[in-house]
Amino acid sequence: MVKLNCEKPFWHRSKTSCVVIAIVVISLCDHRLPAVADESDYYRMITIATSKSSTESRSKRWKPALDALALEVSGLAVLDDHRIAVAIRKGEVWILDGVYDDPPDQVTYKQFATGLHEPLGLLRHDDSLYVMQRTELTRLRDTDGDDVADEYMTVAKGWGVTGNYHEYAFGPKIDHDGNLWFTLNLGLGLQKEQLRKVIKNESLGVAQGLWRGWGMKVTPAGEMIPVCAGMRSPSGIGVNRQGDMFYTDQQGNWVGTNTLHHMREGAFFHHPDALASMNQSGSPIHGIDSIPGGLPFPEAIKRLPQLKPPAVWFPYKKVGQSATDIMLDDSGGAFGPFDGQLFVGEFTLSSISRVFLERVDGEYQGACFPFREGFASAVIRMEQGTDGGMFVGLSNRGWSSLGTASYGLQRLVWTGKTPMEIKEMRACSDGFELVFTKPVDTASAEDAESYSISSYTYNYHATYGSDEIMTERPSIEDVSVSDDGLRVKLTVAGLRELFVHELHADGVRSRDGEPIVHPAAYYTLNRIP
């Protein structure tokens, strides 16, 4: 990865402070367009199927409409340019044909597999569909050509399943070497019988089923390897263009807000319960004998070298409340200007966020941005179709979501119109560089008043979630705009490593006078380059 040289690059014009510009900006503010640009102008939603249930999403007596397929989409696999496979939470896999039609009014459904135990992920690989069940990773194959699976082969199993409801298993996703990755949720509130099936780490005082809270991989040879630990509720996994594997975690005990992490060997992310399995055969993590809880996260990192910071924090509510799946835009531009970036699903707010990552000193860090709201239900799975459009799998049962449907399948397609957005936010030794999707209006972009920055971190503690703490307002010392208008360099005093840096660029306009659709960006500055 090329390291950025942020020393006043040649394309930066030095800013001349000027009264005229200030006046222009003020008059722009007076006649400004509505505060929120319409996301649907750029990304259009197409509904393939949604349903409302008469039961509340958290009800113990939840029932789907009895005359319809309960399309609680928990896994998506693109098959070709007219079909996808869909796993649903009640334990089935269906093949849907005609899903790219617009409107999709001729979609056909064929059951491919059944009797699965709450599958929460689906992957097409070779001639099979790989599905993640609570108790095993399974390869489904149709051997007689009737489009119905007749082989349910066990690819991996053996992790602890105590019977606790919260012990979900997510995956698989495949890396560039053919390894299949999956993640194992922690149990929550284990009861009597369940406690007889746990592994204990007495010195840390933690107990969980084997490999609970771990990221695992299965090699092409079939060997299951525990890779990294400390996950709480890792409901999304995804690979980036380089082949590195990431997962998202959900706010809760020990997790201040939602996060995105790079999964790699020996990393410990946050939740100590996962360390119940630290001393089991195959564990790459050793020697953690105490947890520095009750400290600001940057302080805890100093005390515990195995603790690795997230590549991205998703500040609570500002960029979601419950991160789910990760999808790489690998469409080469067919999905708009964000080729190579990651998209992250959001359960509670029924939305999707966007992530830009870069590597600093070999470690990933980057920024997140709101991207698209208004899905019919909780977003739990995303997959890119052959046309670059995104399939979005929905189900809100058990929790709550802003989208009121219980479940469904939607598609998000780019309209071809480029939104004015902060495409990238890059760290520099003395500030940040913003890359826009369209040239900026120089006057608005050169005005330091068009921006504001704050920085904060979170507590690392056993409490559920954390407020933003130790908030400061770094000052913007200088702004310069590239000749092509696509890049803005902000020179910022007061950067802090391991803190989130929240940027608002509300005043910036495109050359056509458009406001930025989502003018906020949240950069997790683990390291200053």
Place this chain on the structure above:
Amino acid sequence: MYHDAPPLFPSLFHALLKALMLSQCAMLYPRSLCLFASVMVAIGGSGSLAADDGSPFVAGFDRFHRETAEHAAIGGRLLISELSCTACHASEDQELQAKRGPNLDGAGRRYRTDWLKRYLNDPHAIKPGTTMPDVMGGLPDDQRRRAIDAIVAFLSNQEAEYPVLKSTASNPIATQFWMKGDNDRGAELYHQVGCVACHEPDEDYPAPPYQGSELEKMLSELDPEQIEELGLADAVRRVRSVPHGDIAGKYSHQSLAYFLYDPAHIRPSGRMPSLNLRPDEAADIATYLIGDAAAPNLDAGQGDTASLVEAGRRLFVELRCSQCHHAEDIKPSVVARPLAELDVDAPNSCIETQHVGLPGYGLDAVQIGSIKSALAAINSDSTAGSKAHATMLKMNCYACHTRDRRGGVGPNRQRYFETVSQVDIGDEGRLPSPLDGVGRKLRRVALDDALKANINVRPHMFVRMPKFAGPSLNGLAEDLANADAVAKSAANLFSDESEQMANAGRLLFDTGCVQCHWVRGEHLPGVVGIDLAGADKRLQPQWFHDFLLNPGAMKSRTRMPTFFPDGRSVNPNVLGGDTERQIESLWAYIKHIETQPLPEKIEEGKVHDFELVPGDRPLFLRTFMKDVGTHAIAVGFGERVHYAFDADVVRLAQAWRGRFIDAHGTWFDRFTPLAVPLGDDVINFPAGVEFATLRSEKSAWPKTSRQAATFKGFRIDRDGVPTFLYHIDGFDIQDRIAPNSNHGLTRSMQIHRVDDKLSKSATLWFRANAGGKLKREQTHQYSNESGLAVTLPQPLDRLGVVRTIDGIQDWIVPINTAGEMSFDVEYQW
């Protein structure tokens, strides 16, 4: 439209009778009840005397006091409170306390300045029907304009922030939710949740057509005089709407959405109640009312000079705005002559023509007359009933509810009151309930809760009970309770709440209750109705008793049938058919409903929804199962013999006959309850692994599953039967289990040695059966004390060994194959 249909009276009477015979209720209930009922719902379209002349609109007055001179004083008293007369003319009478106007602390962020100017200049024209008086009447134009500029400058500087709404996991709120309203959803909500009980529906909104009864259709063909003569005039009269005014000119999306979300923080009078909207719903309705167009945001207080603002502040007091509106910390100050001392014929009165310096209400002649009647009888006594009536008039409870033959959803709004899913359960399923005798029906606590909209026992109705601001209901629950009070009956109406009584009640539930009611959220397919769980906490026992005995007598037009015609039970088999004991037993069951089983029919229906019923091909379900474990694979067959395989320990774990399994818990219950067989003859197979390598035939059988075989999955054959695949110590095993002709199971094993890892000193053994004591039933067959009989084929059985180690007797057979071997194992139980 009425002039060309002049039927004569005899034929009218005939038609009425015919209509009654046709209508459904006539077949079930006494005719007299139906006659009364028909009066209450007749449809209409008759003209109205109401003048659209800009006089103040007070819903209760307009509906009940405009057309008739009767009770003029009551109407006048209503106007006195609703026009806030007592804000200046003090009165001790609680019933007459001033409604007062909106809180203006945040006016600068909430209302558009140009609208404020237009409104202040001519309130009655800009917001027809407003109860705010024109306080600048008679001022010369330029003076008036200057005063308005100053007051608007003052109001624009009232900048109280919007309340902070906290988004949580269970109650998510989108950022800038007010920008995200949806016009179509807003239209739907506006017409469904209750807005149109008071406000004007959109004629084009596609509500389902209202199917009036035969009687109603016939009434629509009568002429007004005939209707008058039949005493139906009130019932057919169109009910006018509380006018909206120019909403888009007045509000931003943000200010309207916040107002709809919590009206009380702006209008503490509670006349505009909360409909318990979520923030996104409030945004939807705001968008529907304002339109989609992004209107500029409201920025408070810009560019007004301090002196202008100060002048406005002074005028706000001088013009007596502050008597009714809250802004800054200004307290009401002016004290006019007390209400009781007013001379209604005084030349300088504020009720008739407007005078400079006095508020102008624009009252019409009927209103003036009513107020005068009220003032003439200002010291009259009130009863609980009259107080309740006064409150219901003020809060417009009558827009939805009937009481004492008054009020209810008007003829022109019937079609907007719908039952969820369009299920027909009569008007009870779509209209807010009548309040006749409600103080006798509900326990006091429940009555309070109902009026505070804290309980919703009718989730099948789209319309929502509104929440009225804090004290605005003015003791209505107490007044209703007192007004409806009856002499206390015998103290212990229902004294026997024993288990036996509860059981009897449960049986009776199946006789009829479950056909229309839910129990603890469970119900028969398609049934929508009130959940009877908690009914004992809501209802007074006496009412429950009387209602069951004769529903129609307690609630006109109810669909609740009587199960005790002429006081005799239709079910002689429970409690000897004793009516009083049976009613008591129903109460006992409801009282203990949380700990009692569901009624049998519901229990059956509940399972039926998600029961897996295998047909031609087997069905399977991976789940958590009691006695099988967390890796259970339950396999069910059309032959009604089923089993569960444990993929963790790798063994056949359980078998049963009859019905297979209920999948609801596995499919849809977040807390993953253990699945259990639905059928009978459940047999648990011996615990532990089935294959093990032993040093000798005397070695103990492994106790832990650590030495279990490795489960490899399964293949499904042409008949849909799975063959389980596993591996242990150099052997691949294929294991197909299916029902046999004796209602038992046959297990076909294929064992294949794939490498010679197995050391020469150890042998792989299969444990065919185990228990405390095995019994040889016949050649090749051993059974254990649980009744599991296992048969092995020759010559395997002869190689087998029966031995006892640590109190467990088992029958093990060696698997000695260099290549492949196949055998069948038969199970009976």
